[in-house]
Amino acid sequence: MKYIATIVLAVFFIMPVSSQEDRPKxxxxxxxxxxxxxxxxxxxxxxxxxxxxxxxxxxxxxxxxxxxxxxxxxxxxxxxxxxxxxxxxxxxxxxxxxxxxxxxxxxxxxxxxxxxxxxxxxxxxxxxxxxxxxxxxxxxxxxxxxxxxxxxxxxxxxxxxxxxxxxxxxxxxxxxxxxxxxxxxxxxxxxxxxxxxxxxxxxxxxxxxxxxxxxxxxxxxxxxxxxxxxxxxxxxxxxxxxxxxxxxxxxxxxxxxxxxxxxxxxxxxxxxxxxxxxxxxxxxxxxxxxxxxxxxxxxxxxxxxxxxxxxxxxxxxxxxxxxxxxxxxxxxxxxxxxxxxxxxxxxxxxxxxxxxxQSNKIPAGYLDNNARKALFQKFLIDTYGTADIVENISNNQIFLNRDMIKALDLDLEDIQDAIVNEQIRYPHITKAYTATTMGTVNFTDGIEALLQKGYHQKRSGDVILVNDPAYINYSKTGSTHGSxxxxxxxxxxxxxGKGIKKGQTYKKTEITDIAPTISALLGISFPNFAIGQPLEFVLENE
Structure with a gap:
């Protein structure tokens, strides 16, 4: 027990402590x-x-x-x-x-x-x-x-x-x-x-x-x-x-x-x-x-x-x-x-x-949202008798009218699944997922993991769509983003600057690592829902 206590005490004293002098102004x-x-x-x-x-x-x-x-x-x-x-x-x-x-x-x-x-x-x-x-x-x-x-x-x-x-x-x-x-x-x-x-x-x-x-x-x-x-x-x-x-x-x-x-x-x-x-x-x-x-x-x-x-x-x-x-x-x-x-x-x-x-033979293109919308409305009317069960389509997400679904005595998850199966048939949609999938399956890599980290259960839609690589809804001039x-x-x-090492790395870092790294540098609490990790190799007093 005395030996363990000595180790703990030694570790305590060699851990860096961010003092007033250590922090940048x-x-x-x-x-x-x-x-x-x-x-x-x-x-x-x-x-x-x-x-x-x-x-x-x-x-x-x-x-x-x-x-x-x-x-x-x-x-x-x-x-x-x-x-x-x-x-x-x-x-x-x-x-x-x-x-x-x-x-x-x-x-x-x-x-x-x-x-x-x-x-x-x-x-x-x-x-x-x-x-x-x-x-x-x-x-x-x-x-x-x-x-x-x-x-x-x-x-x-x-x-x-x-x-x-x-x-x-x-x-x-x-x-x-x-x-x-x-x-x-x-x-x-x-x-x-x-x-x-x-x-x-x-x-x-x-x-x-x-x-x-x-x-x-x-x-x-x-x-x-x-x-x-x-x-x-x-x-x-x-x-x-x-x-x-x-x-x-x-x-x-x-x-x-x-x-x-x-x-x-x-x-x-x-x-x-x-x-x-x-x-x-x-x-x-x-x-x-x-x-x-x-x-x-x-x-x-x-x-x-x-x-x-x-x-x-x-x-x-x-x-x-x-x-x-x-x-x-x-x-x-x-x-x-x-x-x-x-x-x-x-x-x-x-x-x-x-x-x-395209001019350099690289796969890319533009989405025809009007054609996609027409196909989808026909599907909704043919299947459910109305297109009004869809409340909004924006940011590659489909939002359903839950009050109408309840009034029509339809099952929400069944409709989500049916829309996924319909949308995946359309040109230049490469993936589609339901809110239920985002909430129940733990994805650890790939585009699915990125979608899940961007999915807010209360604010996001019922179906999420992913377009083909380099296919965008935009004018034919200029660049855009979002994928x-x-x-x-x-x-x-x-x-x-202060507290930062000189160096470089090809090790993968993520955007959510920045705030914890600065918090560690300052010796302050991490932001209250931070999921990133401090980049220890960046800090002088790691």
Missing amino acids: LVVGIVVDQMRYDYLTRFYSKYGDGGFKRMMREGFNCKNNHFNYVPTYTGPGHASIFTGTTPKYHGVIGNHWYDKEAKGMVYCAGDNTVLPIGTNSDMERMSPHRMQTTTFADENRLFTQMRGKSIGISIKDRGAVLPAGHSANAAYWFRGKDEGNFVSSSYYFKQFPKWVDDFNASKIAQSYLKEWHTLYDISTYVESGPDSNEFEGGFNGKETATFPYNLKKLAKKNEGFDILKATPFGNSIVADFAIKAIQAEALGKDDITDVLTVSFSSTDYVGHNFGVNSKEIEDTYIRLDKDLERFFKVLDGEVGKGEYTVFLTADHGAIDVPAYL GLNYDTHVPLLFF
């Missing part, structure tokens, strides 16, 4: 919207030494990092990164989803109980109330008795609101249209801090309505396809999706300041605002850890518009690298080298434009 969580992992390697030669390369050189590069659920959308992605869990538990099952109780679509950050701040538009009534679990920023607030600050910043509201957490001091996002300002909601405060009013009054957004040309000679952009091709969308008012773009001239036909969202300058103004927040809020200026979340969303808008293989996406990442470099220099000066910790990842990847893949395939799940994961 500031944690910065960076999300690059729609960033595929191969953007790190494909554009590597074009990056400078102070942005992405600095993170890889001075920090730790997890090269085989994946999302571990479906669907791979922006709202679920941001929620999962910062909560350490998946839609199955945090409840953000899409950007929008069908609410079975309200009988209508809801938005992941929408909240009609709050008021917009900084704008008169009712479109900006946002809060994190639909996210059901805590983030590591929430846990840091609780750990520090609410003295550690938590602020979220993005072009997109959901990219600011969800990462910052429920107890955040503030979340700010960009309203375009005819305003060009950062806005927020009364969930956080009744009026802006003076520095936010001053930033908006500076009219910095106007300065970015300028000509967008490639940063370097376009002939050197050999990592992307031809500038003129048939796979890109472009802007209203310009016949071709080719450089240069006169943004000031095009703004009127493209929702005013909204045009900035689909250019590299949307990222630049986010970096400007984040730098101002660090300075004005004195983030990282004392020994109580603060959290800043920054989501660069313009990469997503550019990808949707121009596609994965465009020169526009290449130039956007080259310019983002420059913005990261100046952002890190401010952190060095304001917080101090070695006093802050940064991680960088993405909320999802993206598919190459299927039309482009469980590698082009959507494989995203960067870089750590650097």
